[in-house]
Amino acid sequence: LITWNTLLYALGKAGELQDAYELFGELKAKGLKPDGFTYNAVINIVGSMGLVEEACILFSAMKEAGCKPDVYVYSTLVNRLSKAGYIDRAWTLFREMKEQGCEPNLVTYNTVISGLGKAGEMDEARNLLQEMKALGFDMDVITYNSMMDGLRRADQVDEALTLFQEMKDANVVADRVTYHILITGLCQESRVEEAWELFQEMREKKFVADLILYNILIAGLCRAGQVSRGETLMRQMRSDGCVPDVVTYNTVIGGLGDFGRYEDARKLYIEMKERGCSPD
RNA sequence: AUUAUUCUUGUA
Numbered sequence: 001l002i003t004w005n006t007l008l009y010a011l012g013k014a015g016e017l018q019d020a021y022e023l024f025g026e027l028k029a030k031g032l033k034p035d036g037f038t039y040n041a042v043i044n045i046v047g048s049m050g051l052v053e054e055a056c057i058l059f060s061a062m063k064e065a066g067c068k069p070d071v072y073v074y075s076t077l078v079n080r081l082s083k084a085g086y087i088d089r090a091w092t093l094f095r096e097m098k099e100q101g102c103e104p105n106l107v108t109y110n111t112v113i114s115g116l117g118k119a120g121e122m123d124e125a126r127n128l129l130q131e132m133k134a135l136g137f138d139m140d141v142i143t144y145n146s147m148m149d150g151l152r153r154a155d156q157v158d159e160a161l162t163l164f165q166e167m168k169d170a171n172v173v174a175d176r177v178t179y180h181i182l183i184t185g186l187c188q189e190s191r192v193e194e195a196w197e198l199f200q201e202m203r204e205k206k207f208v209a210d211l212i213l214y215n216i217l218i219a220g221l222c223r224a225g226q227v228s229r230g231e232t233l234m235r236q237m238r239s240d241g242c243v244p245d246v247v248t249y250n251t252v253i254g255g256l257g258d259f260g261r262y263e264d265a266r267k268l269y270i271e272m273k274e275r276g277c278s279p280d
Numbered sequence: 281a282u283u284a285u286u287c288u289u290g291u292a
Contacts, residue, residue: 006282040283075284110285117286145286152287180287215289222290247290254290 005037012045020045033065040073047080055080069097075108082115090115106132110142117150125150139170145177152185160185176207183213187220195220211242218248222255230255231268246272246280 004027011020024042027034034042039062047055059077062069069077074097081090094112097104104112109132116125125147133139139147144167151160164182167174179202186195199217203209209217214237221230231252234244249272256265272279 002282004282009282012283037281037283044284070283072284077284079285105284107285112285114286142286147286149287175286177287182287184287184289210288212287212289217289219290245289249290251290 001032001035001038004032005035005041008038008041008045012041012048017045017049021049034062034067036062036067036070036073039067039069040076043073043080044076047077047083050084052080052084052086069100069102071097071102071105071108074102075104075111078108078115079111082111082118085119087115087119087121106137106140106143109137110140110146113143114146114150117146117153120150120154122150122154122156139167139172141167141172141175141178144172145175145181148178148185149181152181152188155189157182157185157189157191174205176202179207180213180216183220184216187216187223190220190224192217192220192224192226209237209240209242211237211245211248214240214242215245215247215251219251222251222258225259227252227255227259227261244272244275244277246277249277250280 004023008020008023011023021042024034024038027038039058043055043058046058055077059069059073062073074093078090078093081093090112094104094108109128113125113128116122116128129139129143129147144163148160148163151157151163160182164174164178179198183195183198186192186198195217199209214233218230218233221227221233234248234252237244249268253265253268256268
């Protein structure tokens with residue numbers, strides 16, 4: 001069974017979702033009894049295929065088969081439900097798990113906090129954070145990132161920055177994702193100078209910017225009316241091994257157009273094609 | 281310990 005579970009997990013991780021799901025059918029056909037690991041893997045796989053209802057059916061089947069869901073299975077399904085936009089059902093399941101005596105751990109709390117943030121329910125997220133702390137859990141980098149991203153989505157970038165400071169004070173080390181979230185939020189609000197400062201701080205910490213972050217920054221600069229700076233950054237990103245893609249070019253071409261710099265826009269369009277990037 | 285959690289960019 002462990003072999004099957006391992007294979008199932010590997011297929012799921014590799015994105016071979018169909019095969020994985022078929023493997024589950026095969027396993028049952030062989031008369032093997034799926035355990036918590038099996039169900040967890042398969043619920044996660046089915047959920048990531050966008051079939052949440054199917055995942056819920058599997059969850060029920062699991063319980064009917066006398067297999068008690070553990071903290072992993074609950075957390076997985078809570079995650080899948082909130083990813084599918086059913087934050088209320090995720091919340092109900094979270095409550096059910098507590099009622100069943102299955103203690104949520106830090107991952108479970110992070111999952112629900114992130115789900116609430118995506119649903120725009122930051123008040124609930126803050127309450128849950130308090131509950132979590134009261135139970136003695138310390139916020140980790142994922143907790144902070146989830147909270148900050150929720151705040152960013154709710155246009156509460158200053159609150160996110162405050163949390164960033166708290167994070168530093170608590171000696172929780174910011175990672176690449178932390179910087180992405182904050183830089184995205186600042187760009188969103190056209191606060192490009194602050195975004196730029198954080199970008200520098202990020203690089204001092206030896207994090208390498210990726211294509212997406214460059215695109216976010218370039219779009220931020222263009223939106224803030226600093227197209228030339230955006231263009232400069234587009235030239236510099238190659239030194240980080242990032243090749244401008246169709247999104248980068250569209251962003252800068254659009255920015256140039258907004259400022260009436262049609263000739264520059266045209267030149268860039270030609271350059272883009274010369275560099276082998278085809279317009280979409 | 282074979283399993284779960286955070287960021288994913290451009291547009292009319």
